[in-house]
Amino acid sequence: MPKRFTVTAALPYTNGPIHIGHLAGVYIPADIYSRYLRLQNKDVAFICGSDEHGVAIALKAKKEGKTPQQIIDQYDQLIRESFESFGIAFDHYSRTSRKIHHQTAQEFFKILYDKGVFEEKDSEQLYDPEAEQFLADRFVTGTCPICQNPEAYGDQCESCGSSLSATELIHPKSTLSGAQPELKKTRHWYLPLNQYEDFIKEWILEGHQHDWKPNVYGQVKSWVSNGLQSRAVTRDLDWGITVPVKNAEGKVLYVWFDAPIGYISSTKEWAEKNGKEWESYWTDKETQLVHFIGKDNIVFHCIIFPVMLKASDRFILPENVPANEFLNLEGQKISTSKNWAVWLHEYLKEFPDQQDVLRYVLTANAPETKDNDFTWEEFQARNNNELVAIFGNFINRVMVLTHKYYDGYVPEPGTLEQEDLDALETMAKLPAKIGQTIENYRFREASQQLMGLARLGNKYLADAEPWKLIKTDPERVKTIMHTALQISSALAILAEPLLPFSSTKLKNMLNLDSKNTSWAAVETQKALLEPKHLLGKTALLFKQIEDDQMDAQRKKLTAAALENNIEEKLFAPVKPTTSFKDFDALDLRVAEIIQAKKVRKTKKLMELTVLMGDEERTVVSGIATNFEEAELVGKKVTLLANLKPRSLKGIESQGMVLLGENQGGHLVFVGPEDQTTVSGTPIK
C-alpha cells in the first residue's frame, strides 16, 4: 500500500451549475474513494477547485454583458455551496483564478520553457480587427462550404456534421463584433506530444494494460495509434493566465494547460493552511495519484497532463485514471445549453436531507462501463425498494424490537448458535470485500455489497423469528438481538463512504462510540456494541418517495427544456441585398421523393431519390434525425436543381432539397402547397 494518496476530481468549469452527470461521473466516485481511504487511516489529499479560464467563459460573459470575473464568482459560489451541502468532502477546493494558481501555472510553464520542451511556431489565424483580438474557431460563423448552411461554426457545421477549419468558411463573420475577420500572423508555444509517444506507449499501453479500465485504455491506444500531434498550449485571449515569457503580450495559457495544474496549486494552498508539505503529494514515488474524470477528459489526463508532468522531470504520474462514461437523463443526453439536466443545487432544495438517496442511485447506476440512463422512475424505485425497504427497514426492525424488549439497552448474549456465527462471519468478511471493490474503482458493486449486508440482516431476523421466541425462549432472543445489533453497527460503519449522511444518522441512533467506527473495527471487534449499552431514539433512516413528487420532477424537466428552446434561438438577421439576376441564377423545381434511405454510418444523412419531371435524381440531405424513411416517400418538395453536384459519403448529391428550420431545430419541408403540383414545375 502506498504511503499517501492524492485524489483529484475534475475541476468543474464555472460556466454553469453542477448536475447529476458530473456527480455520477466524477464527484461521487472520487468522494467514496477518499472517504474509504480516510477510514483506513490513510494519508489522503482529496483535491479539487473551480476551473475559471478559457474561451467559453469569456464568451458567456460577453453574451450576458458581464465581466468574466462576475461569471466565475457566481458559479464558483454556487458550485462550492452545493458540493458542501451534498457532502462531497474535499480536503481542499480552490479556484484557478487565485494568485497561487497563476503563480504555480506560470512556474510550471517556465520549467518546461527553460528546459526547451516547447516548440515555438508562427501561424496565421483569424483576427477580428474591430474587437482587436484573435478569434477561436468557435467565435467565427459563416457559410458552410459543404452544405451551404449559412450558420456554420468555425470548427464544425452543425447542419451537415462536417468538421471544418474556420478559414474554410464562406463569408466568415466574427461573433464578437460582426466584423469580417482577417488572417494575421501569431506566435504560439506548442507541446510536442509526438516526442512522447514512446513514453505513453511504455507507460500506459504496456504498463497499464490490465489495471486500467478498458474504455480509458482503448481511448489512449486510439490516440497513440493515430499519431500524437504537437498542441498549442497558449492562446490569443484576454482572459486567463499570462504567458510568463517575453514577447508574449496578449497571450494566455491554454485553459487545458492551466486547469490540471490547478490540482497542484490547490494542494499547495491546502498544505499551507494545514502546515503540511505539499511536495510529497506530487513528487514522492510512494504517493498514489488518482484522477477521477469523465470520458471526455481522458486525453488530457492520460496524455497531455502526464506529458507535462513527465517533461518537468519532477512530478509523479497518475497511478490510475478511472474515467466514467456518460449519464443520460430520461433517455436523452444531458445538456446544459438545452437545460436538460437535474441540477444539484435544485435537488438539494427540493429533496432536503436526501443527499444519500441521490448518492445511492447514482452509484448503483453509475456509468462505469458504458453510458447509462437516469430516470426518476428508477430513482424512486431504488429509494423505495432498496434504501427504505431493505436497509432502512432492517434498522427500524432492530431498533423497535430492542426498545420494546429491553428498553433500548443492548442485551447480554448467551451461547452463539451456528446461524449467529454464520451471520457474524459474513459480516466480518465484508469490510475486506467492499474495500477490495472500492480499491478497484467498482463503486457500483460496492453499493450492492453494502445492501447485501442489510439483506442478510433481514433474512437473519426472518429465520430466527425473535418475535415468536420472545414468548417461549426469551434468553435466546437476547442473543439474536445482540447479533442483529452488531450487524446494524457494521452497516453504520461500512455505509460511511457511500451514504455518509445516513451513516452518521445511524451511528447517532445506535449511540456508537466513535472509537469503534473504523473500517477495521468491523472485522476485528467481537462486539461493536457492548451489552448494557443504551441506544438512542429510533428515527427513520430513509423515507418513501411518492409518485407525485416524481411527476413534478418530470414535468419540471420538460417544461424547462421547452422554455429554454423558445428563448434560446433568434432568427438570423436578413442577409445583404441581392440582385434579381443572382436569384434568377437559381433553378428551383418541384420534385417528388420516390425513395428514401438512410446513409449508413452517418447520423443525419438521408439518400433521396427524387423525380423531377421524368428525370430521376439522387440527393443527399441532412434530414435523417427529423424524418423517417417511410414518411418521405411521395412528398412533393422544392429542389434546387442546378446546384453543383457534390459527393457526400461517396454518393453524388445532385441538388438540394429546401427546408425551413424552426427554433427547436426541427425541419419542415418547403414544397408546393398543392401536393398535386406536377413534378418538374419551375418555381419563380
Add this chain to the structure above:
RNA sequence: CGCGAGGUAGAGCAGUGGUAGCUCGUCGGGCUCAUAACCCGAAGGUCGCAGGUUCGAGUCCUGCCCUCGCUACCA
C-alpha cells in the same frame, strides 16, 4: 472499409473456453417485529446478427448491424 467503448432475462449489471448468474420488477406462497415493509419459491434469456476455430464459446477469430464517444454546450 477512421479509431475506441458498449450491445447478456422487462430494467440495471456480473460473468474472458467446460451444465447461463446477481439486484430490482413480475407472478405464487409464507410471516407479522418492521416505512403494505420482510422471508421463501417460480416464471422469464437461441448471451446484437451471421459464419468460423474447438470435444466444448457469452467467453477466441472473421464479417456485418445498433448505441455512445473521439467533434459545440459537457462529465
